[in-house]
Amino acid sequence: DTEVTQTPKHLVMGMTNKKSLKCEQHMGHRAMYWYKQKAKKPPELMFVYSYEKLSINESVPSRFSPECPNSSLLNLHLHALQPEDSALYLCASSQESWTGDVRGYTFGSGTRLTVV
Amino acid sequence: SQQGEEDPQALSIQEGENATMNCSYKTSINNLQWYRQNSGRGLVHLILIRSNEREKHSGRLRVTLDTSKKSSSLLITASRAADTASYFCATDPNSGGYQKVTFGTGTKLQVIP
Numbered sequence: 659d660t661e662v663t664q665t666p667k668h669l670v671m672g673m674t675n676k677k678s679l680k681c682e683q684h685m686g687h688r689a690m691y692w693y694k695q696k697a698k699k700p701p702e703l704m705f706v707y708s709y710e711k712l713s714i715n716e717s718v719p720s721r722f723s724p725e726c727p728n729s730s731l732l733n734l735h736l737h738a739l740q741p742e743d744s745a746l747y748l749c750a751s752s753q754e755s756w757t758g759d760v761r762g763y764t765f766g767s768g769t770r771l772t773v774v
Numbered sequence: 775s776q777q778g779e780e781d782p783q784a785l786s787i788q789e790g791e792n793a794t795m796n797c798s799y800k801t802s803i804n805n806l807q808w809y810r811q812n813s814g815r816g817l818v819h820l821i822l823i824r825s826n827e828r829e830k831h832s833g834r835l836r837v838t839l840d841t842s843k844k845s846s847s848l849l850i851t852a853s854r855a856a857d858t859a860s861y862f863c864a865t866d867p868n869s870g871g872y873q874k875v876t877f878g879t880g881t882k883l884q885v886i887p
Binding site: 662664699700701702703706714746748750759760761762763764765766767768770 | 807809814815816817818819822862864874875876877878879880
């Protein structure tokens, strides 16, 4: 299995809702990432997990809460989001987080989030 | 923060022609990667070049890296309609510790059949 699976593919939520995005990989990768991508912009790093521990938080607002329950799963919990948080949320994984693996990152297809 | 800027922002060519995209970055890097993104989907890793390498090939792709100029180029030869996508360079800054890859602004390539 050489894929990163993200669910759901699309999500519409109100500003008072609580929802979660899920990401799963079975490649034995030890680093997992959340990126946010606005339309016609590059992906922006949000969080990095290495060996199930949060190693980088790019000053992301607390209404985004990451969780790594085990080495294969990564969640992003959403609460009290704003309309400007609407974006494509991408999950990625890599063999390690510091060796510059020649295989690079494996990305999921993303969750298209709309906050209304 | 964005590390790389790409040029051109958009490129339209005929099928069979070559496409060249350039990436400039600001700080020292461990490696530079190129990714492709089809509209609204995830990114696909194309190739990684390390800071001590100057050129790398993979199929129809040729990547060069000039660390003195802090720039890289991606050449796609004999382009196909299926190559239509956005292409991003991604840099891994030489700051030690964890990989903190950041993406450039991207080049949108259209290959006309």
